[in-house]
Amino acid sequence: MYVAVKGGEKAIEAAHGWLAEERRGDPGVAELSVAQIRGQMSLAVGRVMAEGSLYDSDLAALAIKQARGDLIEAIFLIRAYRTTLPRFGASLPVETGAMRCDRRISAVFKDAPGGQVLGPTFDYTHRLLDFALAAEGEAPEAARVAAAEKAMPHIMGYLDREGLMEREAEGVGVPPDMTREPMELPADRALRLQALARGDEGFLLGLAYSTQRGYARNHAFVAELRIGAVAVEMEIPELGFAIELGEVVLTECETVNQFTGSKTEPPQFTRGYGLVFGQTERKAIAMALVDRALRWRELGEEDQGAPAQDEEFVLMHCDNIQATGFLEHIKLPHYVDFQSELELVRRLRREAGDRREAAE
Amino acid sequence: MSEYNFAYLDEQTKRMIRRAILKALAIPGYQVPFASREMPMPYGWGTGGVQVSAACLMPEDTFKVIDQGADDTTNAVSIRKFFEKTAGVATTEETARASVIQTRHRIPETPLGEDQILVYQVPIPEPLRFLEPSEVETRKMHALEEYGLMHVKLYEDISRHGAIATAYAYPVKVAGRYVMDPSPIPKFDNPKLGDCPAIQLFGAGREQRIYALPPWTAVVSLDFEDHPFEASKAAADCALCGAGDSYLDEVIVDDEGGRMFVCSDTDYCRARRAAGHVGAQGAPEGVA
Amino acid sequence: MEAAALGGGFGDAPVDSARAFRAVMRAMARPGTVEVVAGAAPPAPLSVAAGVAVLVLCDPGTPVYLAGGHDTRGLRGWIGFHTGAPVVAERGDAMFALGVWESLAPLDGYALGEPEFPDRSATLIVEMDRLEPCGARLTGPGIKGGAALSLPEVAAFRDNAARFPLGLDFLLCCGDRLAGLPRSSHVEAG
Numbered sequence: 154m155y156v157a158v159k160g161g162e163k164a165i166e167a168a169h170g171w172l173a174e175e176r177r178g179d180p181g182v183a184e185l186s187v188a189q190i191r192g193q194m195s196l197a198v199g200r201v202m203a204e205g206s207l208y209d210s211d212l213a214a215l216a217i218k219q220a221r222g223d224l225i226e227a228i229f230l231i232r233a234y235r236t237t238l239p240r241f242g243a244s245l246p247v248e249t250g251a252m253r254c255d256r257r258i259s260a261v262f263k264d265a266p267g268g269q270v271l272g273p274t275f276d277y278t279h280r281l282l283d284f285a286l287a288a289e290g291e292a293p294e295a296a297r298v299a300a301a302e303k304a305m306p307h308i309m310g311y312l313d314r315e316g317l318m319e320r321e322a323e324g325v326g327v328p329p330d331m332t333r334e335p336m337e338l339p340a341d342r343a344l345r346l347q348a349l350a351r352g353d354e355g356f357l358l359g360l361a362y363s364t365q366r367g368y369a370r371n372h373a374f375v376a377e378l379r380i381g382a383v384a385v386e387m388e389i390p391e392l393g394f395a396i397e398l399g400e401v402v403l404t405e406c407e408t409v410n411q412f413t414g415s416k417t418e419p420p421q422f423t424r425g426y427g428l429v430f431g432q433t434e435r436k437a438i439a440m441a442l443v444d445r446a447l448r449w450r451e452l453g454e455e456d457q458g459a460p461a462q463d464e465e466f467v468l469m470h471c472d473n474i475q476a477t478g479f480l481e482h483i484k485l486p487h488y489v490d491f492q493s494e495l496e497l498v499r500r501l502r503r504e505a506g507d508r509r510e511a512a513e
Numbered sequence: 514m515s516e517y518n519f520a521y522l523d524e525q526t527k528r529m530i531r532r533a534i535l536k537a538l539a540i541p542g543y544q545v546p547f548a549s550r551e552m553p554m555p556y557g558w559g560t561g562g563v564q565v566s567a568a569c570l571m572p573e574d575t576f577k578v579i580d581q582g583a584d585d586t587t588n589a590v591s592i593r594k595f596f597e598k599t600a601g602v603a604t605t606e607e608t609a610r611a612s613v614i615q616t617r618h619r620i621p622e623t624p625l626g627e628d629q630i631l632v633y634q635v636p637i638p639e640p641l642r643f644l645e646p647s648e649v650e651t652r653k654m655h656a657l658e659e660y661g662l663m664h665v666k667l668y669e670d671i672s673r674h675g676a677i678a679t680a681y682a683y684p685v686k687v688a689g690r691y692v693m694d695p696s697p698i699p700k701f702d703n704p705k706l707g708d709c710p711a712i713q714l715f716g717a718g719r720e721q722r723i724y725a726l727p728p729w730t731a732v733v734s735l736d737f738e739d740h741p742f743e744a745s746k747a748a749a750d751c752a753l754c755g756a757g758d759s760y761l762d763e764v765i766v767d768d769e770g771g772r773m774f775v776c777s778d779t780d781y782c783r784a785r786r787a788a789g790h791v792g793a794q795g796a797p798e799g800v801a
Numbered sequence: 802m803e804a805a806a807l808g809g810g811f812g813d814a815p816v817d818s819a820r821a822f823r824a825v826m827r828a829m830a831r832p833g834t835v836e837v838v839a840g841a842a843p844p845a846p847l848s849v850a851a852g853v854a855v856l857v858l859c860d861p862g863t864p865v866y867l868a869g870g871h872d873t874r875g876l877r878g879w880i881g882f883h884t885g886a887p888v889v890a891e892r893g894d895a896m897f898a899l900g901v902w903e904s905l906a907p908l909d910g911y912a913l914g915e916p917e918f919p920d921r922s923a924t925l926i927v928e929m930d931r932l933e934p935c936g937a938r939l940t941g942p943g944i945k946g947g948a949a950l951s952l953p954e955v956a957a958f959r960d961n962a963a964r965f966p967l968g969l970d971f972l973l974c975c976g977d978r979l980a981g982l983p984r985s986s987h988v989e990a991g
Contacts, residue, residue: 508675
């Protein structure tokens with residue numbers, strides 16, 4: 154006699170227990186601390202903060218630990234936590250021109266005030282496995298120079314001054330908040346940038362790469378890439394002035410792109426923009442390229458039908474929490490809808506068979 | 514449960530969802546955009562239904578959750594637990610005893626009553642999405658009541674297969690105006706959508722849409738005069754309870770691919786067996 | 802701020818508003834049925850039912866228009882304190898409008914929604930002297946066969962329904978009772 158499958162609740166509890174054990178790994182090996190993850194997996198922490206849209210390195214590190222290193226799962230934990238937080242207000246726009254830069258490079262000028270500062274980059278490392286790390290050796294101390302005393306000016310400013318850059322429209326009022334309002338299309342640039350800033354790094358990387366290979370090609374020069382800390386200030390109505398709440402580390406990328414001009418406008422350069430929490434360079438560059446590709450309409454360019462130009466395609470699919478949830482939901486039971494398909498296909502085959510027989 | 518607000522969501526979020534529900538009821542079948550929140554469960558796993566339930570539940574409610582018609586499927590268990598923990602509501606597996614039922618892919622077999630609310634989890638709320646991927650375009654089509662594309666698709670099915678090849682998420686027209694996706698319920702369930710005494714609410718979290726069917730609303734499955742809509746199911750009776758009128762799951766029972774059919778609605782099957790109905794391979798309740 | 806503004810809200814907001822919403826939802830889902838609500842004690846001239854509706858539905862994101870005699874300092878203070886909803890001078894800016902029928906009418910000028918977003922329309926909370934299941938005849942979604950409701954007039958509601966899917970939705974309040982009248986209801990003289 155057949156007895157229907159039961160015990161979903163027990164199965165879930167057992168799965169959670171096993172998961173906890175697997176997360177811990179071999180108990181003979183010391184457990185990772187949140188501080189270790191925060192300090193030594195700092196680029197993972199940056200990505201989780203950026204795509205989780207919550208600047209808190211301790212929570213991001215905790216999420217990475219809890220997620221067994223699955224960064225999308227960690228981002229999900231942060232997002233779900235973030236939604237429950239009360240909002241006290243909005244900060245003033247951060248002044249990235251006043252950034253205390255750890256890294257600042259320009260690909261368009263050999264030198265400029267403030268200089269080229271490589272900072273802690275993988276760029277010129279030879280990608281050879283360093284077996285010394287496996288032996289847990291201490292890293293030798295890095296060479297030190299005095300930090301620049303003055304803020305490094307934006308490279309873009311020099312092009313701006315010459316009138317070579319398209320004029321950026323002043324932002325109007327308070328930007329939309331995509332976490333509090335349903336997405337409405339077409340989206341303005343503020344909403345697009347917001348979506349890209351929390352969008353999946355891999356998705357944006359692929360899209361940006363596609364623009365480089367000719368799908369809405371618009372050759373981008375990195376005018377400037379800078380990484381460093383900026384102050385976050387908030388206006389306190391009761392005080393009548395802004396106070397500094399703290400600092401956040403940001404990665405900012407500004408690209409200069411070709412623009413041939415139009416009948417009414419002489420040739421000038423256009424820009425793409427990326428701004429992301431943490432040291433998240435790949436993401437910021439990709440964001441700037443995708444931003445630029447999405448601007449085809451406002452710049453009077455041709456719609457080439459490229460994926461990176463399709464605002465709805467990009468914005469509706471760049472969120473990895475939405476994407477992963479929906480992707481993975483297909484492992485949930487679907488036997489009811491599958492059964493209905495099964496019935497239909499069987500019937501259609503039967504009827505087709507009957508028709509064939511009748512014909513013969 | 515004190516660490517969460519009642520039913521998890523904060524009050525402002527609930528107000529926003531409640532306003533969307535009222536507009537959805539006022540414009541039956543129209544998809545109201547809402548600022549779906551990130552829930553502590555994945556998108557695609559019922560976040561829309563969960564948010565609608567959270568905005569509707571009150572402490573006196575008795576809550577039932579089904580997935581594929583069954584109360585014991587893992588995701589149904591998980592959602593039921595969530596509300597036991599965050600809303601402290603009583604839960605039940607009995608359709609008749611529930612005041613709020615959250616469902617994925619089925620409408621219970623037991624007819625619903627006036628005081629019940631059925632909340633559907635919806636993956637893709639837009640019935641035109643598979644014909645036109647752009648939201649900007651489909652929104653225009655709804656505004657203009659331009660549903661020709663849908664009829665063309667259904668007609669192409671007929672010319673190719675001799676029948677409409679949609680077996681679930683079968684589109685309906687609501688109160689003579691909006692074409693609506695009834696969520697991926699089998700078309701067997703479509704006739705239960707219309708003239709139903711209960712309030713039916715549909716929540717799509719990832720897609721940020723809420724829509725509704727007030728009680729006693731006219732709901733018509735799209736069809737053609739010469740190819741009328743047909744609610745179909747497996748041509749068998751439930752092997753456990755003998756029901757000939759319920760939607761059936763097919764179960765493979767041995768290595769040779771032998772199969773049997775059992776009620777997808779586990780509560781309906783259980784109640785029938787408790788009342789003494791026995792199918793070909795079942796045993797009376799209590800014997801197992 | 803006057804002390805009166807501070808009182809009269811929900812005692813236990815999450816639970817009180819959940820119960821009240823159920824009543825409001827049932828009313829909107831079943832035009833012609835009258836629901837009883839509780840939990841608000843708003844200052845005059847607002848009825849308990851209208852006060853409950855405001856507490857359940859209004860917040861800083863919902864501009865409110867106070868029509869005629871409902872535009873009082875006391876009411877502005879109460880709504881501001883309990884919901885944070887901005888009170889607007891133009892009916893066209895309002896998501897909710899509050900008042901007696903004579904002050905709210907004529908219905909021109911309220912947001913009716915847009916063809917692509919018919920939900921972006923105002924909800925009118927109407928204070929009534931009398932609310933009984935008799936009078937004008939209602940048919941449409943939510944109604945089995947037909948229903949009756951003591952509406953202040955017929956023509957305005959009939960015209961409103963004719964614009965479907967655009968249109969206004971109504972919550973009719975009297976004391977601690979309320980009824981819903983969505984745009985989907987067809988209204989005829991009873």
